[in-house]
Amino acid sequence: MSSDKDIILPKIPIEKGSLHPINNMKDSIMDLLVSIGFEIIHGPEIETEEYNFDMLNIKESHPARQMHDTFYVNNKENVLRTHTSPVQIRGMLKNKPPLAFISGGKVYRKDDDATHLPMFHQVEGIYVDEEVTFSQLKDLIYKIIHSLFGESVELRFRPSYFPFTEPSAEVDILSEEGKWLEILGCGIVNPVVLENCNIDSSKFSGLAFGLGIERIAMLKHGVYDIREFYKSNLDFLNQFK
Amino acid sequence: MKIAYQHILKFMEDKPDIKDLSMKLFQLGHEHEIENSIFDFEFTPNRGDCLSLHGLVRDLNVFYRTNLDIHTYDENIPPLNLNFINQVEEQCPQISFLNIEIDGKISKYKDYLEDYFNDLKINKNNFFTDISNYIAYELGQPTHCYDFLNMGNDIILEENSREEKFTTLFNNTFNLKGLDLVFTSEKKIINLSGIMGGLETSCNKQTKNALIECAYFKPESIIGKAIKYNIHSDASHKFERGTDPQCHEKVLRRFIQIVKEHTQITKIELYTYSGPTFQEIELNFDLEKINKILGLHENEDNYRDILNRLGFDINKSIKVPSFRSDIHHQNDLAEEFARVIGYDNIPVSSLNIKQNKDRSSIKYPSQQNLKAFLTDHGFIEVINSPFCSINSSESIRVDNPLDSNRENIRINLTDSLIENLIYNENRQNDSIKLFEISDIYSLKGEIQKSKRLAVVISGRQGQNYLEFSKKLNEEYLINIFKKIDIDISDNILNVDRGKLNTKIKTPIFAIEFNIEDLPSVLNKPAKNRPFDNFVKYKPISEFPSSYRDFSFSVKDSSKIIELINNLSNIDSNIVKNSFMFDFYKNKKINETKIGYRFIFQSNDKTLTDIEINKEIKKITKSALSIDSVTLPGSS
Numbered sequence: 021m022s023s024d025k026d027i028i029l030p031k032i033p034i035e036k037g038s039l040h041p042i043n044n045m046k047d048s049i050m051d052l053l054v055s056i057g058f059e060i061i062h063g064p065e066i067e068t069e070e071y072n073f074d075m076l077n078i079k080e081s082h083p084a085r086q087m088h089d090t091f092y093v094n095n096k097e098n099v100l101r102t103h104t105s106p107v108q109i110r111g112m113l114k115n116k117p118p119l120a121f122i123s124g125g126k127v128y129r130k131d132d133d134a135t136h137l138p139m140f141h142q143v144e145g146i147y148v149d150e151e152v153t154f155s156q157l158k159d160l161i162y163k164i165i166h167s168l169f170g171e172s173v174e175l176r177f178r179p180s181y182f183p184f185t186e187p188s189a190e191v192d193i194l195s196e197e198g199k200w201l202e203i204l205g206c207g208i209v210n211p212v213v214l215e216n217c218n219i220d221s222s223k224f225s226g227l228a229f230g231l232g233i234e235r236i237a238m239l240k241h242g243v244y245d246i247r248e249f250y251k252s253n254l255d256f257l258n259q260f261k
Numbered sequence: 262m263k264i265a266y267q268h269i270l271k272f273m274e275d276k277p278d279i280k281d282l283s284m285k286l287f288q289l290g291h292e293h294e295i296e297n298s299i300f301d302f303e304f305t306p307n308r309g310d311c312l313s314l315h316g317l318v319r320d321l322n323v324f325y326r327t328n329l330d331i332h333t334y335d336e337n338i339p340p341l342n343l344n345f346i347n348q349v350e351e352q353c354p355q356i357s358f359l360n361i362e363i364d365g366k367i368s369k370y371k372d373y374l375e376d377y378f379n380d381l382k383i384n385k386n387n388f389f390t391d392i393s394n395y396i397a398y399e400l401g402q403p404t405h406c407y408d409f410l411n412m413g414n415d416i417i418l419e420e421n422s423r424e425e426k427f428t429t430l431f432n433n434t435f436n437l438k439g440l441d442l443v444f445t446s447e448k449k450i451i452n453l454s455g456i457m458g459g460l461e462t463s464c465n466k467q468t469k470n471a472l473i474e475c476a477y478f479k480p481e482s483i484i485g486k487a488i489k490y491n492i493h494s495d496a497s498h499k500f501e502r503g504t505d506p507q508c509h510e511k512v513l514r515r516f517i518q519i520v521k522e523h524t525q526i527t528k529i530e531l532y533t534y535s536g537p538t539f540q541e542i543e544l545n546f547d548l549e550k551i552n553k554i555l556g557l558h559e560n561e562d563n564y565r566d567i568l569n570r571l572g573f574d575i576n577k578s579i580k581v582p583s584f585r586s587d588i589h590h591q592n593d594l595a596e597e598f599a600r601v602i603g604y605d606n607i608p609v610s611s612l613n614i615k616q617n618k619d620r621s622s623i624k625y626p627s628q629q630n631l632k633a634f635l636t637d638h639g640f641i642e643v644i645n646s647p648f649c650s651i652n653s654s655e656s657i658r659v660d661n662p663l664d665s666n667r668e669n670i671r672i673n674l675t676d677s678l679i680e681n682l683i684y685n686e687n688r689q690n691d692s693i694k695l696f697e698i699s700d701i702y703s704l705k706g707e708i709q710k711s712k713r714l715a716v717v718i719s720g721r722q723g724q725n726y727l728e729f730s731k732k733l734n735e736e737y738l739i740n741i742f743k744k745i746d747i748d749i750s751d752n753i754l755n756v757d758r759g760k761l762n763t764k765i766k767t768p769i770f771a772i773e774f775n776i777e778d779l780p781s782v783l784n785k786p787a788k789n790r791p792f793d794n795f796v797k798y799k800p801i802s803e804f805p806s807s808y809r810d811f812s813f814s815v816k817d818s819s820k821i822i823e824l825i826n827n828l829s830n831i832d833s834n835i836v837k838n839s840f841m842f843d844f845y846k847n848k849k850i851n852e853t854k855i856g857y858r859f860i861f862q863s864n865d866k867t868l869t870d871i872e873i874n875k876e877i878k879k880i881t882k883s884a885l886s887i888d889s890v891t892l893p894g895s896s
Contacts (some may be wrong), residue, residue, distance in 0.1 A: 048791075
């Protein structure tokens with residue numbers, strides 16, 4: 021009987037597949053937040069206007085409602101959620117504080133050009149308890165940004181505006197090229213939103229934050245065109261093994 | 262909104278340099294870019310009060326000494342007898358009309374007016390409209406100028422629902438549809454309120470008698486109209502964000518003053534309509550609450566000083582100025598203090614999340630483990646848009662789709678994956694294993710949601726000598742899922758290529774199923790992902806690739822590893838991929854055959870045969886320098 025012992029059969033490299041870089045980034049951030057103490061909750065992508073806007077203090081007359089270019093579906097009975105915030109509303113309506121929830125997933129805006137896609141991903145979180153402060157929000161944001169971009173990254177908080185938080189802030193990091201890049205939005209939960217969810221705003225306060233996953237993935241992976249993520253081109257996806 | 266640095270300085274006693282001013286504006290939340298000393302602001306939508314020179318300087322007063330004194334006409338103005346009917350008092354509670362008649366030559370514009378047009382590169386129009394535009398810039402209140410002689414005998418502010426043609430002062434004509442707030446005169450629409458006036462009654466260079474309208478519209482009555490008709494005006498932008506309901510007299514007196522500084526006024530008359538009085542907002546000062554929101558221990562005097570400088574009237578309670586429609590509760594006050602203290606100056610205090618012990622921590626490891634299992638077996642995850650053209654009885658329709666190809670929400674994942682597969686086949690990929698996990702929504706009486714996994718495969722099993730000649734087939738899929746206790750044998754779809762836009766014949770297999778209840782084998786804890794290994798992406802090429810196969814012979818089996826190492830470590834800019842597709846030992850002649858495929862692709866062009874052959878020569882020369890290695894058939 022012949023034997024192959026005189027030659028070593030070459031090893032077959034393991035042909036690993038890859039997770040989509042957006043899902044991988046989203047899940048990595050969710051893992052980080054779970055390690056900080058947040059619970060993951062889920063909600064539907066097809067929402068009511070009530071949850072997507074009204075409960076979040078985005079009134080019909082509000083300029084912010086115009087900012088969200090919304091997709092309406094099902095004879096205008098529903099919307100494709102324009103952010104993951106309605107999931108937080110559902111979480112707050114079902115549970116009593118203290119509560120610390122995160123949710124992540126697809127969101128939709130009626131936009132389609134080189135820098136905006138009709139579908140993109142967010143991760144949002146909310147923490148409601150007695151005496152939650154802006155100082156603590158800063159601590160959380162530092163933890164998130166340092167985990168993502170390293171301890172030495174320079175960051176700044178800028179006043180901003182979201183109807184569901186007050187005070188509201190946007191957080192920028194300083195790029196290697198010396199340019200400030202917007203990374204996330206955050207703030208102290210607007211007491212109107214707490215009251216909408218039957219939470220006594222004289223007793224409880226909350227912090228909330230939200231990150232756009234594509235933006236962070238673009239920075240971390242050096243991808244310059246957001247559309248690359250959704251061409252499903254194997255030459256692209258294979259790079260994220 | 263563009264505001265010139267020099268124009269801001271005119272109202273400042275302190276004269277900060279542009280860099281210092283820019284930093285303070287950022288601290289206050291007024292994001293901007295600067296080009297040639299012009300600030301281009303992107304004000305947040307709650308700060309309509311900042312959409313003017315005065316509004317901005319009013320905010321800067323918290324950091325600098327400012328002087329907002331302006332010349333206004335201060336003499337008595339006789340009343341105007343105007344046949345005005347306000348049918349929508351709720352939406353427009355305050356409105357004034359100024360009748361102004363001029364005579365004689367209009368002098369050269371004063372510096373402040375000339376600078377506005379020159380510095381901001383704004384086109385001049387006619388005398389009255391130019392002043393109106395300048396006042397909107399200076400004070401933030403839009404005014405509309407009608408040529409009074411072209412008006413009818415009445416003016417009615419009403420809600421219109423008739424479908425009617427309307428021509429704007431820029432001579433754009435469109436049909437009004439749905440409910441709009443309009444001004445009519447003798448039943449003709451003369452102004453789309455708060456958005457843009459009509460052509461027929463607009464002022465021109467010959468206008469000597471103008472009627473200046475100065476109104477407060479509730480934002481909700483204006484919002485969405487500019488988008489509806491695609492006519493974005495400075496006025497609609499301001500009204501949507503809220504104007505000051507109590508500034509009208511000052512604005513019109515400023516208007517008269519500017520006219521007076523340029524020509525002779527022969528007549529002025531004022532009509533004022535005042536509906537329900539403006540309700541001032543009064544807030545208590547809750548120091549404890551504000552310090553709790555921010556996590557600070559500031560004293561009340563500091564806070565009071567900040568509010569004073571921002572124009573708030575403070576006695577026992579805090580009176581919110583009429584221009585600050587964004588202040589309603591203690592959190593809003595807290596934000597005012599935070600802006601002025603500086604968000605970056607608020608100290609950090611440690612956050613330790615207390616969780617409700619009654620709620621067990623909810624984690625979903627099985628899905629993560631399913632994904633990890635599939636990628637370990639060479640599958641690539643994709644994410645597809647849910648929009649599609651396919652309409653079934655269960656499809657949820659998009660009421661305002663981006664285009665006709667995206668009118669429906671997909672009711673399966675497989676169709677998207679097949680599209681992905683064809684896309685990649687067209688890019689010379691011959692071994693494709695894709696999967697997607699996503700929620701799927703369908704309409705079965707009511708909206709139903711299910712979480713699905715779909716997988717499609719086609720082509721070679723792998724890019725290695727054991728799998729290269731084996732095809733991805735049903736059995737392959739069944740065996741994969743067997744490993745995690747999922748039996749898919751009855752559900753595999755053999756995709757009909759006849760309906761696809763492709764000439765390739767390789768069979769395609771697909772499977773799609775609900776994954777709400779995954780087998781327990783997947784329920785072990787999922788691994789956390791580290792944050793330190795995000796690969797840097799290399800741009801992919803849009804140019805076609807070409808491959809070349811080589812069959813090397815090796816007599817001396819001790820040289821096989823050297824040959825493989827040599828071929829695996831080719832240093833080339835145009836070799837996109839290479840792998841060993843064949844390995845066979847002919848024992849009779851004691852010779853090993855090694856088949857190697859090289860795939861060539863350039864990032865900037867389609868490669869020619871000459872360029873590829875040049876690279877091949879390099880590769881083979883290096884391989885053939887190894888003892889006992891030959892390339893049969895080559896010269």
